[in-house]
Amino acid sequence: MTTYTPSPNHPYKHAPRLPEGDRVRLDDVLPGSGPFEIEIGPGRGGFLFERCAARPDVRMIGFEIRLKWSAIVDEKLRQAGLGSRARSLNADARSELQRLAPDASVTTFFLHFPDPWWKKRHTKRLVMGPELLDSIARLLIDGGELFVQTDVEERAALYDEQIAAHPDLEPAGDAPGSSNMLENPYEARSPREHRVIEDGLPVHRLRYRRRVRAAVTDQS
Numbered sequence: 587m588t589t590y591t592p593s594p595n596h597p598y599k600h601a602p603r604l605p606e607g608d609r610v611r612l613d614d615v616l617p618g619s620g621p622f623e624i625e626i627g628p629g630r631g632g633f634l635f636e637r638c639a640a641r642p643d644v645r646m647i648g649f650e651i652r653l654k655w656s657a658i659v660d661e662k663l664r665q666a667g668l669g670s671r672a673r674s675l676n677a678d679a680r681s682e683l684q685r686l687a688p689d690a691s692v693t694t695f696f697l698h699f700p701d702p703w704w705k706k707r708h709t710k711r712l713v714m715g716p717e718l719l720d721s722i723a724r725l726l727i728d729g730g731e732l733f734v735q736t737d738v739e740e741r742a743a744l745y746d747e748q749i750a751a752h753p754d755l756e757p758a759g760d761a762p763g764s765s766n767m768l769e770n771p772y773e774a775r776s777p778r779e780h781r782v783i784e785d786g787l788p789v790h791r792l793r794y795r796r797r798v799r800a801a802v803t804d805q806s
């Protein structure tokens with residue numbers, strides 16, 4: 587996947603991005619202590635703020651493909667005094683997560699209402715897919731969580747099928763063996779989630795957990 591270079595006239599061309607390099611350490615993006623959580627596609631960023639308020643111990647990074655929203659939200663986080671533990675970076679999560687290190691360093695991934703594309707010719711834009719799931723599984727700690735929400739029933743079924751097919755992820759919903767969750771247990775909602783709830787529409791929620799990695803034995 588090629589890196590997108592904004593046009594020189596784009597008003598948000600200075601949106602913050604990950605540093606250059608094949609491997610970018612999370613600790614170099616947000617130094618300090620506390621578990622890392624990643625939101626893919628934070629849009630206007632409401633979840634980042636609400637989650638930071640609910641969990642003052644976590645460090646949060648949002649990866650947002652739109653220059654405008656990544657720039658505005660990152661600036662607002664800074665203005666709110668959260669810049670040392672929460673960032674909104676401009677990135678295509680599918681390619682940029684591949685550069686993050688180390689493995690097994692993220693406690694939770696959030697995807698709230700991803701992929702607002704419906705036309706067949708837009709299929710290549712879909713963020714959810716094997717490439718993204720491989721990065722998520724690599725970066726999650728053992729037992730770490732992937733939480734996905736959507737208001738589109740067919741999309742929930744598709745996501746469930748795709749995630750269930752990943753060998754390193756197992757369902758962790760309300761009932762054993764199921765990924766479905768009735769509620770969002772993270773004490774924070776995304777802007778779209780607030781709107782869907784206000785409109786009285788159903789939200790489909792899925793949770794998966796990273797399987798425990800096999801122990802590496804020294805045969806020498």
Ligand SMILES: C[S@@+](CC[C@H](N)C(=O)[O-])C[C@H]1O[C@@H](n2cnc3c(N)ncnc32)[C@H](O)[C@@H]1O
Nearest residue numbers: 627629650651678679698699702713776777778
């Ligand atoms: C329907 S909006 C939902 C926004 C927010 N998560 C919410 O629930 O209010 C989907 C978001 O995902 C972002 N997005 C789509 N594809 C992406 C990708 N490949 N990498 C990062 N962000 C992406 C879009 O720009 C948009 O902000």
